[in-house]
Structures are given as structure tokens and as C-alpha cells.
Amino acid sequence: MAARRRRPSFPGVDYESGRLPAFERRRRAKKYVWRKRHGAWGCMGMVGFVVLFFGCVHIVNVFLGYLPLIHDDPAAFALDWTQPDQASTDMASYLLDITKDVTPIPCHSHNDYWRRVPLYDALRWGCTGVEADVWLFDEDLFVGHSTHALTQNRTFRSMYVDPLVKMLDHKNENTTFLSTSDLTSTNKLGVFDTAPQQTLVLLVDFKNNGSQIFPYVSSQISALRERGYLTYYDGEKRVEGPITVVATGNAPFDMVVANSTYRDIFFDAPLDRLYVEPKGEEGQDQAQYDDGDSTSSSSVSTTGQGTVGTTPDSHFDSTNSFYASTNFRKSVGRIWFGHLSHKQRELIRGQIKGAHERGLKVRYWGAPKWPIALRNRVWWDLVDMGVDYLNGDDLAGMTKFDWSIHRHWGWFE
Ligand SMILES: *[C@@H]1O[C@H](CO)[C@@H](O)[C@H](O)[C@H]1NC(C)=O
Ligand SMILES: *[C@@H]1O[C@H](CO)[C@@H](O)[C@H](O)[C@H]1NC(C)=O
Ligand SMILES: *[C@@H]1O[C@H](CO)[C@@H](O)[C@H](O)[C@H]1NC(C)=O
Ligand SMILES: *[C@@H]1O[C@H](CO)[C@@H](O)[C@H](O)[C@H]1NC(C)=O
Numbered sequence: 001m002a003a004r005r006r007r008p009s010f011p012g013v014d015y016e017s018g019r020l021p022a023f024e025r026r027r028r029a030k031k032y033v034w035r036k037r038h039g040a041w042g043c044m045g046m047v048g049f050v051v052l053f054f055g056c057v058h059i060v061n062v063f064l065g066y067l068p069l070i071h072d073d074p075a076a077f078a079l080d081w082t083q084p085d086q087a088s089t090d091m092a093s094y095l096l097d098i099t100k101d102v103t104p105i106p107c108h109s110h111n112d113y114w115r116r117v118p119l120y121d122a123l124r125w126g127c128t129g130v131e132a133d134v135w136l137f138d139e140d141l142f143v144g145h146s147t148h149a150l151t152q153n154r155t156f157r158s159m160y161v162d163p164l165v166k167m168l169d170h171k172n173e174n175t176t177f178l179s180t181s182d183l184t185s186t187n188k189l190g191v192f193d194t195a196p197q198q199t200l201v202l203l204v205d206f207k208n209n210g211s212q213i214f215p216y217v218s219s220q221i222s223a224l225r226e227r228g229y230l231t232y233y234d235g236e237k238r239v240e241g242p243i244t245v246v247a248t249g250n251a252p253f254d255m256v257v258a259n260s261t262y263r264d265i266f267f268d269a270p271l272d273r274l275y276v277e278p279k280g281e282e283g284q285d286q287a288q289y290d291d292g293d294s295t296s297s298s299s300v301s302t303t304g305q306g307t308v309g310t311t312p313d314s315h316f317d318s319t320n321s322f323y324a325s326t327n328f329r330k331s332v333g334r335i336w337f338g339h340l341s342h343k344q345r346e347l348i349r350g351q352i353k354g355a356h357e358r359g360l361k362v363r364y365w366g367a368p369k370w371p372i373a374l375r376n377r378v379w380w381d382l383v384d385m386g387v388d389y390l391n392g393d394d395l396a397g398m399t400k401f402d403w404s405i406h407r408h409w410g411w412f413e
Contacts, residue, residue, distance in 0.1 A: 129201040190242035210250030235261035252309030269316035271326035274354035318359030361388035
């Protein structure tokens with residue numbers, strides 16, 4: 001009897017067919033399905049985790065971006081600017097010299113809503129444009145982003161006009177005349193010690209009825225006017241002063257241009273109506289990218305820029321306007337794939353060309369704010385193409401931005 005080599009035998013294994021028994025096949029099949037399903041969950045989990053991770057990084061990034069603004073200069077915050085008499089304390093003299101070592105840069109400080117001392121914030125960061133949202137109630141102009149933010153003591157006069165008068169009086173105290181024979185500027189020193197000829201734009205956003213607000217603004221800036229601190233148009237040319245008042249929102253264009261021999265409130269012209277062919281030799285005077293809204297002369301807005309008192313053939317130039325602005329998102333559109341498309345760049349070039357031919361400064365508002373890298377890239381592109389002012393809430397970010405074009409500029413903050 002031949003000795004059979006015994007194979008190790010396991011119960012239930014069918015060694016003849018080499019197949020696994022049914023229960024084992026089922027067990028393995030189950031295990032496979034389990035693995036497959038949980039593998040898919042695992043993958044989704046990983047993706048979710050990555051998304052979550054970068055979400056957190058973004059949130060932290062945003063908060064860090066605001067941190068310097070929240071932890072702002074304690075000296076400025078120790079002062080309650082809503083109390084008028086505080087402006088004459090010792091601290092005030094510190095604030096009078098706030099621009100001592102500040103380099104002015106063409107940014108525009110928007111959104112005074114959550115900034116307690118918007119004017120000083122803008123100046124301390126070196127922004128040469130600052131915005132005041134004004135509402136007319138009870139015969140006075142109140143400052144705030146919305147009606148909820150208005151308080152008795154936050155008025156246009158107390159938060160902007162009076163501090164500017166004080167600051168400029170202080171700077172011009174010992175100088176009788178700036179040594180200039182230049183007829184296109186007043187001979188007063190401006191708010192920036194390092195660049196005394198630099199004008200500060202005070203952009204006044206008319207929030208409610210524009211034709212009612214206009215005379216109030218005009219009379220409240222008279223302290224600046226009388227001292228020769230305002231940029232004005234004398235019927236022939238514009239003479240630049242330390243402060244340039246620009247009206248936007250529901251500001252009525254017809255009232256801005258009503259007086260043809262003297263103007264010191266300038267309009268925020270609609271940039272999207274100034275497009276000229278960027279490659280063409282001659283500028284065409286007509287709007288080619290008009291949004292087709294021919295009834296815009298009566299459009300009233302509570303946010304951003306309006307076209308009150310304009311007609312389709314209103315002519316905007318440096319005798320009646322200072323900025324030419326538009327809502328980036330509305331005019332240029334969304335940004336896909338992280339950069340401006342060819343078409344978008346051509347549109348922006350054309351708008352810039354049209355505005356510059358009329359002697360106006362280009363300002364886009366409503367450009368993407370985040371991710372920070374995208375924002376910076378868009379800023380980079382805009383400045384590169386010739387945009388004159390950036391609009392934003394992130395003053396630190398704007399001032400860190402390298403305006404002197406761009407070679408050494410990194411993508412990381
Ligand atoms: C406004 O200022 C006045 C005078 O300094 C003060 O008496 C009053 O309480 C302030 N009002 C508010 C709402 O802060
Ligand atoms: C102006 O002159 C007075 C007296 O000489 C001096 O006390 C003051 O600090 C000067 N002001 C400025 C802004 O230089
Ligand atoms: C603004 O006020 C003027 C005069 O009081 C009035 O005629 C006009 O209709 C008002 N405009 C709006 C948009 O309410
Ligand atoms: C224009 O403004 C100047 C200076 O305020 C004034 O003297 C003149 O009368 C005004 N002209 C008209 C037409 O309102």
C-alpha cells in the first residue's frame with residue numbers, strides 16, 4: 001500500500017477542484033466589498049480632510065490679516081474721537097504728527113464701518129485716499145456704513161473736516177509759503193510730511209438723497225476752503241491742494257458741474273463708460289462698453305457708486321471729476337482659474353486708457369478679497385496695467401504691497 005503523502009487537511013477545503021468552499025468565497029467577497037466601500041469612504045475622508053485643512057488655513061490667514069487692525073496702535077485708540085474736546089489733549093499733538101515717517105501710497109481706505117478712527121488709520125498706513133459714508137439726518141451729516149452704525153457724535157465735521165483742519169493748520173503754522181511758482185498747486189503743505197505736495201482724497205459717499213446732501217457737504221468743507229486747503233477748478237484749470245474732495249454714491253453730477261467758474265467737489269466718474277479701444281491710435285469719445293442702462297441718470301444706490309444727475313452724453317474730465325471708478329466684479333466679471341482672461345485684460349486696458357486720456361485716476365472697487373494670493377495677483381495685474389488706486393479694507397495688506405513695480409515682490413505675505 002503506497003503511502004499517501006498526507007497533505008495538511010483543513011476541514012471543508014475541496015482539494016480536488018482547488019476551489020474555495022462556498023462559505024469561504026462568500027467571506028472573502030464580503031471582505032472585498034467591505035474594503036472597496038470603506039476604501040471609497042477613506043478617499044472621501046482624505047479629500048474632506050484636505051479641504052478642511054485648507055479651509056482652516058484660510059480662516060486663520062484671514063484672521064491674521066485682520067489682526068494688526070484689531071490690535072491697532074493703542075495710542076490712537078486711547079482717544080475717544082467721539083468726544084470733541086479730546087482733540088485738544090496731549091494725545092492730539094501726537095496724532096497731528098502721525099504721518100511723520102509714513103510713505104504715502106495710492107491706496108484707498110474704504111469701509112469706515114468697523115474702524116473707530118478711519119481718518120487716522122488711513123493716514124497712519126499712508127493711504128492717500130479715505131472714504132466717508134455720509135447720511136443726512138436732522139440738518140447734519142452723520143458718518144457710518146449703514147443707518148445702524150450712526151451715532152450722534154460721529155459726524156462728517158467731527159470725524160473728518162475738523163481733524164483735517166487742525167492737522168493742516170499745524171503743518172502750515174510756520175511756513176508762510178511753499179517755495180513753488182507752480183500755478184497748478186496751492187502753496188499749502190499737505191498731510192504727509194514726507195511728501196507735502198501729495199493731495200489726500202476725501203471720498204464722500206452720499207448715502208441718502210444726493211441733491212439734499214450736496215449743499216451740506218459744500219458748506220461743511222468751507223473751513224478747508226477758506227484756508228486754501230482744497231483742490232479746486234478755477235474755470236480754466238485744476239489747482240491741486242492738500243485735500244481733494246470727491247463725491248460718489250448718490251452724488252448728483254449736475255450739481256457738481258452747476259458752477260462753471262469754481263468747483264471744489266469733484267465727481268467719481270463711471271469708469272465703465274470711458275472705455276476706448278486700447279490699441280487704437282485715437283481715443284473715441286463714446287462709451288462702447290456702456291452697460292446699456294440709458295436710464296441710469298436716475299439710478300439711486302445705497303452702496304457704491306451711482307450715476308445720479310448724469311445723462312448719456314455727460315462728459316467727464318479733470319475739470320469735474322477726479323476718480324473714474326467701477327465695480328470690478330460687475331464690470332470685469334468673475335475671475336476663473338486664478339487669473340484675468342485676455343478679454344478682461346483688454347477691457348481693463350481700454351478703461352484705463354479712456355480715463356487717463358481725460359486726466360482721471362482709475363480706481364476699481366469690489367475686486368476679489370480672497371484668497372489672499374489671488375487678491376494680490378489681481379492687484380499686481382491692475383497696478384501693472386496702470387490702475388491708480390486700490391480699494392480695500394485691508395490697509396496693512398495694501399501698504400505691504402510693493403507699488404514700485406513688482407520685480408521683487410513675492411506671493412507670500
Ligand atoms: C456726545 O458728546 C457729548 C459731549 O462730549 C457727550 O456729552 C455725549 O454723551 C456724547 N453722546 C454720545 C451718544 O456718545
Ligand atoms: C512753529 O514754531 C513754534 C515757535 O518757534 C514752535 O514752537 C512750533 O513747534 C513750530 N511748529 C512746527 C509745526 O514746526
Ligand atoms: C431728494 O430731495 C429732493 C428735494 O427735497 C426731491 O425733489 C427728490 O425727489 C429727492 N430724491 C430722492 C431720490 O428721493
Ligand atoms: C460760482 O462759485 C463762485 C465762488 O463760490 C461764485 O462767486 C459764483 O457766483 C458762482 N457762480 C454761479 C453761477 O453760481
